[in-house]
Amino acid sequence: MSSxxxxxxxxxxxxxxxxxxxxxxxLATTPLPSVMSTNLCADLxxxxxxxxxxxxxxxxxxxxxxxxxxxxxxRAYPGNRGGVEDLLYFKPDIALVYQGWMGxxxxxxxxxxxxxxxxxxxxxxWDEALQTARALAARLGRAETGAALIEGLERRMQALAxxxxxxxPRLLYLRPSGGTAGQGxxxxxxxxxxxxxxxxxxxxxxxxxxFPLERLVSAPPDVxxxxxxDQAQSPARSAYGRHPxxxxxxxLTPAIELPGQAWGCGGLELLEVAEQISAQxxxxxxxRSRTPSP
Amino acid sequence: MLTLVxxxxxxxxxLVSLGFxxxxxxxxxxxxxxxxxxxxxxxxxxxxxxxxxxxxxxxVGAALGASGAALQGLLRNPLAEPGLLGISAxxxxxxxxxxxxxxxxxxxxxxxxxxxxxxxxxxxxxxxxTRAGSNNLTLILAGVALSSLAGxxxxxxxNLAPNPSDAQDIVLWLLGSISDRSFDDVWLCLPFVLxxxxxxxxxAPLLDALALGExxxxxxxxxxxxxxxxxxxxxxxxxxxxxxxxGTIGFVGLVxxxxxRRFVGFRPGPLLPASALGGAVLVLxxxxxxxxxxxGREPMLGxxxxxxxxxxxxxxxxxxxxxLP
Numbered sequence: 001m002s003s004x005x006x007x008x009x010x011x012x013x014x015x016x017x018x019x020x021x022x023x024x025x026x027l028a029t030t031p032l033p034s035v036m037s038t039n040l041c042a043d044l045x046x047x048x049x050x051x052x053x054x055x056x057x058x059x060x061x062x063x064x065x066x067x068x069x070x071x072x073x074x075r076a077y078p079g080n081r082g083g084v085e086d087l088l089y090f091k092p093d094i095a096l097v098y099q100g101w102m103g104x105x106x107x108x109x110x111x112x113x114x115x116x117x118x119x120x121x122x123x124x125x126w127d128e129a130l131q132t133a134r135a136l137a138a139r140l141g142r143a144e145t146g147a148a149l150i151e152g153l154e155r156r157m158q159a160l161a162x163x164x165x166x167x168x169p170r171l172l173y174l175r176p177s178g179g180t181a182g183q184g185x186x187x188x189x190x191x192x193x194x195x196x197x198x199x200x201x202x203x204x205x206x207x208x209x210x211f212p213l214e215r216l217v218s219a220p221p222d223v224x225x226x227x228x229x230d231q232a233q234s235p236a237r238s239a240y241g242r243h244p245x246x247x248x249x250x251x252l253t254p255a256i257e258l259p260g261q262a263w264g265c266g267g268l269e270l271l272e273v274a275e276q277i278s279a280q281x282x283x284x285x286x287x288r289s290r291t292p293s294p
Numbered sequence: 295m296l297t298l299v300x301x302x303x304x305x306x307x308x309l310v311s312l313g314f315x316x317x318x319x320x321x322x323x324x325x326x327x328x329x330x331x332x333x334x335x336x337x338x339x340x341x342x343x344x345x346x347x348x349x350x351x352x353x354v355g356a357a358l359g360a361s362g363a364a365l366q367g368l369l370r371n372p373l374a375e376p377g378l379l380g381i382s383a384x385x386x387x388x389x390x391x392x393x394x395x396x397x398x399x400x401x402x403x404x405x406x407x408x409x410x411x412x413x414x415x416x417x418x419x420x421x422x423x424t425r426a427g428s429n430n431l432t433l434i435l436a437g438v439a440l441s442s443l444a445g446x447x448x449x450x451x452x453n454l455a456p457n458p459s460d461a462q463d464i465v466l467w468l469l470g471s472i473s474d475r476s477f478d479d480v481w482l483c484l485p486f487v488l489x490x491x492x493x494x495x496x497x498a499p500l501l502d503a504l505a506l507g508e509x510x511x512x513x514x515x516x517x518x519x520x521x522x523x524x525x526x527x528x529x530x531x532x533x534x535x536x537x538x539x540x541g542t543i544g545f546v547g548l549v550x551x552x553x554x555r556r557f558v559g560f561r562p563g564p565l566l567p568a569s570a571l572g573g574a575v576l577v578l579x580x581x582x583x584x585x586x587x588x589x590g591r592e593p594m595l596g597x598x599x600x601x602x603x604x605x606x607x608x609x610x611x612x613x614x615x616x617x618l619p
Contacts, residue, residue, distance in 0.1 A: 177466075178474060209591065210591055210592075212315075212316035213316075213343050213474050214315045214316035214317040214339050214343055214344075215316045215317065217317070217335055217338050217339050217343070218317050218335050218339070239471075239473070239474045239475045239476070239479060240474040242476070242478070243342075243343075243474055243475075243476045244342065244476050244477075244478060245338060245342045245343065245476070
């Protein structure tokens with residue numbers, strides 16, 4: 001009980017804000033459920049919306065600076081490998097797993113131990129990401145804080161939307177393997193949310209597909225949105241990414257490069273990605289207006 | 295006659311392959327693009343995207359077909375094939391290790407070099423086994439062991455890979471594909487494949503003599519040590535170099551010599567050049583077949599050749615089960 005108040009004490013700002021004043025008596029009687037996350041995407045969400053005091057453990061992936069943007073923050077907690085044993089060992093009230101988690105057959109046994117397993121869906125868009133965050137915040141006993149946080153994120157995203165028009169640039173999301181994001185992906189959702197055009201979706205690609213090199217030659221985008229190209233050093237990674245034709249297209253076409261770890265999960269971090277894209281597009285526009293086109 | 299038929303099939307399929315792609319080009323536009331008279335977009339599509347793919351199909355098919363025929367002749371074993379004997383898997387391991395330790399960044403030549411060295415190592419092990427007096431069964435088992443070992447070490451490297459998406463890409467690459475390759479890739483393997491093919495094709499008359507038996511071949515003046523060295527080196531060079539660029543593509547070396555054997559009078563000598571051509575035809579046909587369904591995501595070439603080759607292999611084992619001890 002005392003520890004709960006210590007935790008609340010860290011959030012004096014919120015108390016003054018009046019939001020927590022109302023929740024505080026409730027918290028005093030029901031402590032926040034403890035929670036652990038077992039993969040990078042769950043870590044990203046959890047570290048944003050949970051109270052630090054309720055986090056029992058985060059995944060080792062989340063602590064690995066090579067793939068995790070929140071490695072420093074995650075190292076404050078014990079790491080886990082995401083196995084059933086880890087769950088039994090840390091004994092949280094709630095364990096966050098991904099949809100394809102291998103330990104699912106054990107869910108009943110875990111429930112018997114008082115551990116509720118929650119599988120986080122893979123979002124198909126910003127709205128779904130917000131919805132997941134909202135639902136999880138409520139489940140973690142942080143509905144109010146979560147709602148305030150999410151409202152802020154939503155406002156920032158809305159502010160980024162450009163007026164949509166026929167002249168809006170066509171973006172193409174591309175990975176070194178030739179992978180792209182068509183209709184029904186969070187990348188597509190984000191591009192359209194920003195008032196831009198997604199070339200892959202316009203070319204009829206649905207879901208996570210491939211953008212053939214030949215199509216790239218005959219229908220090039222106005223701007224490339226490059227994912228994971230920072231990691232595309234080794235030749236096996238993809239013949240596509242090393243193809244001289246793609247390379248020369250990349251030299252001629254402006255590109256927004258996003259680090260591989262930035263948005264693999266499609267969670268709340270989509271906002272920061274959207275802000276980066278927006279800022280880089282503005283920069284590209286400025287360079288274009290300065291250099292007259294031939 | 296057979297050579298003529300194969301050459302005709304190869305040219306026809308080559309045209310079909312050049313005409314196939316995402317961009318809907320007519321055959322006239324393809325030829326204009328190839329000759330450099332069409333619009334620039336067409337030229338780029340045909341010359342830089344479709345042509346390297348075609349050339350790689352030739353090279354891979356010829357390398358695998360010729361190696362299969364040569365190994366079958368040398369080991370006098372109808373089941374000998376680079377894929378089944380673990381030579382391709384070993385070459386794949388060599389390539390993955392180069393990628394894993396970042397050696398491929400030092401020089402692009404490291405990749406084929408490592409793949410060829412590992413292929414050579416595997417071939418030498420198999421050859422030592424046959425010289426120690428092994429039969430069909432032990433040879434195939436040794437191949438299984440080599441394949442499993444190479445596969446396990448490859449999987450270990452993937453497990454330890456720093457980045458999960460690295461692992462995914464390498465797994466896909468190992469399944470074998472020649473799509474989206476460029477002439478940079480072709481130049482990287484071309485010299486070794488040509489050298490390997492030259493070594494193998496030069497062995498054709500000697501293999502005819504060897505078909506009579508080792509003692510008979512020796513009495514006809516065939517230097518067996520020299521012959522073995524040439525075939526081992528030739529297979530390792532051509533298979534290793536193509537695996538480094540395309541990943542492992544199986545069963546071509548098994549299927550092609552078997553299909554063509556009866557047309558060359560069951561003589562291992564003429565079978566060699568025929569299998570080189572036949573291999574190119576088969577790989578090209580498989581590469582066209584995998585582009586036929588409109589699924590958005592192409593199946594991998596190695597998967598398609600395995601789909602053709604594995605049932606064939608089973609039928610072969612079924613037919614020859616009485617011969618196997």
